[in-house]
Amino acid sequence: MNILYTMIPMALAYATPLIIAALGGLFSERAGIVNIALEGIMMIGGFTAAAVTVVLEPLTPMAGYYGLLAGVAAGTVYSLLHAFASVNLKADQVISGTAVNILAGGLTIYLAQIIFHQQRTRSFQTGLGKFSFPVLGDIPVIGPLLFKDVYPTFWIAIILIALTWFVIFKTPFGLRLRACGEHPQAAASMGISVMAYRYYGVMISGAFAGLAGGALVLTQDIQYSAASIHGAGFIALACLIFGKWNPFGVMGAGIFFGFSQALSLYAKDIPFLANIPLEFFYLLPYALTVIALIVFSGKAVGPRAAGEIYDAGKR
Amino acid sequence: MKSKILLLLLIPVILLASCAKKAEPKAMAKAFTVGLVTDVGGIDDKSFNQGTWEGVKAFADEMKLSVDKDVKYLQSTAEADYLPNLSAFADQKMDLIVAPGFLFNNAMLEAATKYPNQKFLIIDSVVADKDGKNIANVANAVFAANEGSFLAGAAAGLKAKADGKKVVGYVGGMEFPLIQSFQAGFEQGVAAVFPECKILVDYVGNFTDAGKGQALAAKQFGAGAYVIFQVAGGAGNGVIKEAKERQAKADVRWAIGVDKDQYNDGVFADGKSAVLTSMMKRVDNAAKDVATLAMNGKFPGGTVTVYSLANNGVGLPATNPNLSDDIVKQVQGYADQIKAGTLKVAEMPTKK
Numbered sequence: 001m002n003i004l005y006t007m008i009p010m011a012l013a014y015a016t017p018l019i020i021a022a023l024g025g026l027f028s029e030r031a032g033i034v035n036i037a038l039e040g041i042m043m044i045g046g047f048t049a050a051a052v053t054v055v056l057e058p059l060t061p062m063a064g065y066y067g068l069l070a071g072v073a074a075g076t077v078y079s080l081l082h083a084f085a086s087v088n089l090k091a092d093q094v095i096s097g098t099a100v101n102i103l104a105g106g107l108t109i110y111l112a113q114i115i116f117h118q119q120r121t122r123s124f125q126t127g128l129g130k131f132s133f134p135v136l137g138d139i140p141v142i143g144p145l146l147f148k149d150v151y152p153t154f155w156i157a158i159i160l161i162a163l164t165w166f167v168i169f170k171t172p173f174g175l176r177l178r179a180c181g182e183h184p185q186a187a188a189s190m191g192i193s194v195m196a197y198r199y200y201g202v203m204i205s206g207a208f209a210g211l212a213g214g215a216l217v218l219t220q221d222i223q224y225s226a227a228s229i230h231g232a233g234f235i236a237l238a239c240l241i242f243g244k245w246n247p248f249g250v251m252g253a254g255i256f257f258g259f260s261q262a263l264s265l266y267a268k269d270i271p272f273l274a275n276i277p278l279e280f281f282y283l284l285p286y287a288l289t290v291i292a293l294i295v296f297s298g299k300a301v302g303p304r305a306a307g308e309i310y311d312a313g314k315r
Numbered sequence: 316m317k318s319k320i321l322l323l324l325l326i327p328v329i330l331l332a333s334c335a336k337k338a339e340p341k342a343m344a345k346a347f348t349v350g351l352v353t354d355v356g357g358i359d360d361k362s363f364n365q366g367t368w369e370g371v372k373a374f375a376d377e378m379k380l381s382v383d384k385d386v387k388y389l390q391s392t393a394e395a396d397y398l399p400n401l402s403a404f405a406d407q408k409m410d411l412i413v414a415p416g417f418l419f420n421n422a423m424l425e426a427a428t429k430y431p432n433q434k435f436l437i438i439d440s441v442v443a444d445k446d447g448k449n450i451a452n453v454a455n456a457v458f459a460a461n462e463g464s465f466l467a468g469a470a471a472g473l474k475a476k477a478d479g480k481k482v483v484g485y486v487g488g489m490e491f492p493l494i495q496s497f498q499a500g501f502e503q504g505v506a507a508v509f510p511e512c513k514i515l516v517d518y519v520g521n522f523t524d525a526g527k528g529q530a531l532a533a534k535q536f537g538a539g540a541y542v543i544f545q546v547a548g549g550a551g552n553g554v555i556k557e558a559k560e561r562q563a564k565a566d567v568r569w570a571i572g573v574d575k576d577q578y579n580d581g582v583f584a585d586g587k588s589a590v591l592t593s594m595m596k597r598v599d600n601a602a603k604d605v606a607t608l609a610m611n612g613k614f615p616g617g618t619v620t621v622y623s624l625a626n627n628g629v630g631l632p633a634t635n636p637n638l639s640d641d642i643v644k645q646v647q648g649y650a651d652q653i654k655a656g657t658l659k660v661a662e663m664p665t666k667k
Contacts, residue, residue: 006537010530118359123552125583129560220526222552227523265530268517278490282520 003269007262008145012154015258017042017216019157021236022243022250023164024208029245030168031201032181032194034307036097037082038209039233040104044078045071045210046217047108050121050224057124064128068153068214075210076203078104083202087195090309101233109226120225127218128152153215157254160208165247177201181303184310194310209233238289245302256292260285346380347610350404351388351602352397352414358390362548362574363415363598367438370599371413374606397422405430411609413602416440417493427453434614436605438598439493441619451617454609456601458622460493460594461500461660462653463629464544467571467594468504469649470631471542473642474569474591476509480541484515486531486554488522488547492663497546497573497594499664507649515540516664519550528553536561536568542591544571555581558589569637574598576632592635597628625654 021038028035053067060066078100085096109119116122128151136147168174179187180197188194213229221228235257242256243249264281267273273281349371353364368388375386389400397419404412405426412433414423417440424442427435427450434452435442441455449455471483485501487494498516505512515538517531528550532543536557543558545551551573558570563583570581572593581590601622608614622628630650635643652658 006534010533014526014530119357123580126560126563127556129563216526220529220553222525222556225549227549230524262530265517265527265534278518278520 003266005144007266009150010265011255011258011262012146013151013219013258014261015254016151016154016157016219017212017232018236018239018257019251019254020153020160020215021209021212021233022239022254023157023160023247024205024212025237025240026164026168026205026245026247026250027177027208028201028205029240029306030181030303031177031198032184032303032305032308032310033083033086033198033202034093034097035082035202035205035209036094036234036237037079037100038205038212038236039229039231040097040101041075041079041082041206041209042213042216042229042233042236043101043104043108045075045213046228047111047121047213047224048074048210049214050124050127050217050221050228051112051115053124053127053218054116054122054223057126063124064126064218067218068128068211071210071214072207073210075208075213076206079202079206079209082206083199087198087202087310092309093307105226108224112224121223123223124218127222128215151215151219153219156211156215161247161251168247173200178303181305184305184308185312185314188312194312198310209236212236235285235289238293241302242292242296244296253292257285257289260288346385347378347411347606348380348407348409349374349386349411349413349606350407350409351386352400352404352412352419353388353390354397354414354416354418355391355393356549358388361577361580363438366575366596366598367413367415367602370602371606373599374603377603377607378610394418398425401426401435402429405433408433410434411436411606411614413438413606415598423453424450434609434616436602436609438601439596449617449619453617454605454615455619456598456605456622457619458596458598458601458629459624459660460596460629461496461503461662462624463594463596463631464497464500464546465504465507465653465658465660466624466631466646466650467544467592468501468506469508469646470504470592470635470638470642471501471544471569471571472505472507472509472512473645474638475512475541477639477642478541478567480539481511482513482515482539482541484517484532484535484538484540484543486528486535486543486545486547486551487516487518488550489520490518494518494546495664496662497544499661501544502664503661504649508645513539519547522548522550524550525553525556529557532557532570540568542569542571544573544594546573546594548574552580555590559583562587562589578632578636588637591637592631595630595632597622597630600627624650 025035049067049071052070053063056063056066082100085091086093112121130149133147137143176192177197180194184194217224217228239253243253264284267281351371356364358364371386375382413436415438436454438456442453485498515535519527532554545554555570558568561568569591572590574596576593578588578590581588
């Protein structure tokens, strides 16, 4: 039982960036643009967040939050590349996303070299610290799990889940966005600018992925380096598919993957798992990703026009 | 479609290949020349590459050689660069070619075979051919990490005892003999000063994932660990981060650094540091020592030189602001016993 008290907060901390990035992917794919660029945008967001935090840290205790905001801004701007290539230039979205990913890896290290004269940012002192809710933290059982010593990003993620659900399913904006992802020609016939909505979708995904990158670097690392994001963007994509393009599904999938990562750390201490070689648990999160995708992919149906190049003349 | 993706993937490879630094061959007059090839960690890794380079620079200072002209380095951006970079220096006929870390084993074996007249130095590893024989033109500098780790263990044990705590921890990078020797020394050191103390042991599985390092530290601290000795490179930075975060919230926990004096990495507020002490491998001393030997015509090729406590190859930093004078004195006592050979430190942890 004691193990659970430290394991659950850890699983949630791991899940946070995955959930935020996957929600970003949800906006983009619901608008009809496949966004495998999440990984690259997370790198840009993570780098910007880390750089801004390092610079502001001596000046203000809020540096980590400014860092997050800067990450959001940088992610939004950077995602325009993907939007421009796949909406205006009608490039294949997978190729455009791949290019954006590759560029991000090089660009961040290049900028780090210019700004900090090394291949990573300087390390920040605290990044985003954990905090406790005053009264809620004292509730038995749930208190220590959810409200005590948690990263603020976890609660940002929870708010974003509710917000995403509301925007996508309860507002005219969400309806139009989904229409552009299901049947863009029909949406256009009703006077909706498919291009504009696809831009919105990609830019929101850029903002979310930038935030996710910042959250990942500021809570789980000490600086931004080439290895900081290590595939989280792709796991977020898997969360999106596993969660069936639904905000609550995404949350469940994110927590599932977070748990599998935490489990790999604790396996050694759980009696009946202790005899299995450690290496097996290192690969566990990735193996579970593959297995979950295989099991659920048959029933997973995404937005119908996602990945398709918009052709206004097609009937 | 598929070929397009392939092409796209090829572009960066071609770009990288064409940008890879090729040092221009230049005929040197008489000055002794040293070339350092870094691994992918880069020259500023606060660890092996940087430490070795500092040693090479110290050597240059002492011998009045010019940095960048007589002694220089090449950075590797990928493992595939190791051999080309070593070869580039060999083509320039550098007098000594240095590379830090076991990642260079294969590349150095190949380079040393291809350039039998060049002298190579590998730091913290041993290059051997298929039959396990050392190579005549490669000097191997290794460190008695277990001895230094014993001192770190003694310091951790004494600190825990002094503050009434009963658990300490060890977080390693990957579980292979070199890293296990740290664990062995640490465990023996703790046991020597505080036999009842419990020692938690975890391995990250790599040397890069700081997030996982931090998670393991959180787990060990959660289980009551008071001091954690990290031997996990970049992943170990996560251990230091967790100690810092806890100290900033007045939950006093300590981390012990590795390879270099990591005191400054642990600074969290008011100049206080969560790094108790560090188990230093003096890669700088080793690089400088071998370079000096090579310059004087005594290049230790084909042999393995152990840098231990006795020849200042390992040890704790000269100043330890977080350790009381009493602890420092007791640790020094153990250091003297090890130097004198009256205390033997195991190289492998005892299996439980």
